[in-house]
Amino acid sequence: MTSPFSITLQPGGKWSARIGKGKSITLTAAGDGANLSALLYDAFHPSERYNMPDSLKAQHTAFYTAGHVLMSDQGRVLASVTEDTVGWHDPLGGYTNRVGTDSKYGSTSYQQERNAWHRSGEENLVVELYRHNLTPRDLSTPVNFFSKVICELDGSMRYIPQETAGRSVALRTEMDVLMVFSNTPNPLNPSKDYPESAVTICVADAAPVLEDDLCVNHCGENRRAFENTWNAYALMRGAN
């Protein structure tokens, strides 16, 4: 890639793309209270996809920050979190739907509000999935970048506001991935105002993975998932 690619998703915006292995994807929030929901699939065989339980279990974590990786259901690494100035990204909050969006923020429509109407996470994700010949049955748990949701010991879940203005998180693709993004609110954000933070997605070539890599060395589980990923690509490469 000669020059980086960049797109800004306004509140309610959506975007999806197939992004090759070895790219750096930097997500930067313009304001506070940002929430960017993301689903990840293998670009060419999307039945392999981001698996929330496998990723959390392997890393003994209920949130993501630098050093963590997003694993597929095949024990491989789809993408790594290489840098993070936010601190906590939520794997448990899910995405909004139309009923929830209307009841929380008030009913809006394109007829009345034109492009300022409130989009829901479910509709955004379904449209972008459908573009790639996937359907609602392919919906699963997204990663909600920029959001913090904590669980008390009794299991009760609470959204914690984070400063996100100007902050960013960088992912490195370890496989050829299909990434689907929706800039829609975290369902657990109690604010009655539809969040208004744009998020910029910048894609560039990533630096090579070196032996002292933060994500590879985060834990033995991550190293084995990387080994599974490297083996899978080695099996597909030609002799030269």
Add this chain to the structure above:
Amino acid sequence: MSTFQPVVSEKTAAEAVYDRIIPAGEGWIHDLLPGQVLRIIDVEGNQAVDTLFYSTEDPSDHYSAVRTITRQHNLYLTTGSVLVAESGRELLKITADTCGRHDTIGGACSAQSNTVRYSHDTLPMHNCRDTFMLMLSGRSEFTKRDLAPNVNFFMNVPVTPEGELVFADGVSGPGRYVELTALAPVTVLISNCPQLNNPCNAYNPTPAQVLIWDVEGGGSHV
């Protein structure tokens, strides 16, 4: 802890219309009618019963772990929890529970995730996702895409406020059960976990039992 509130069922095993033992490592798939009640029993204790649910009317609509937990603002399932599908469709309600807590985010073990969690040489070992796939492959309406994060009945996977995920000793015991009432036509898929790498069942997978009662006060048809 305040969430541990066992609720005993008034139903008796003698009145059940269906009674089946699921040996450790085996799968079970079954359709429930609305109003039918399914009891899953942890026969010997500390077994994890990995379970998925689908709308029988629209099998592409799978149980959603996060839609279920965000709706109730709580990570764990117990009496009163309504299990919902990805579309938001209400599938079942937990109407009795003598265990008190069930895991929603631990998912199912797989050959591939075992290589990550334990070691590469665990790849050939029996695992839940293989069982799920074998059961789904027997019904033409399902494909691998229909595998979603599942419930682990009787399993305890606490999350700390600091965001750590830990595997704690079970809160279950011999004979404890969870009872679910179907709110819609629901297909239930169980893999009775055969996991031999995880100390949660003392490396001793044991049987589960399922009982079904018909719709109260009526026949088997709705």
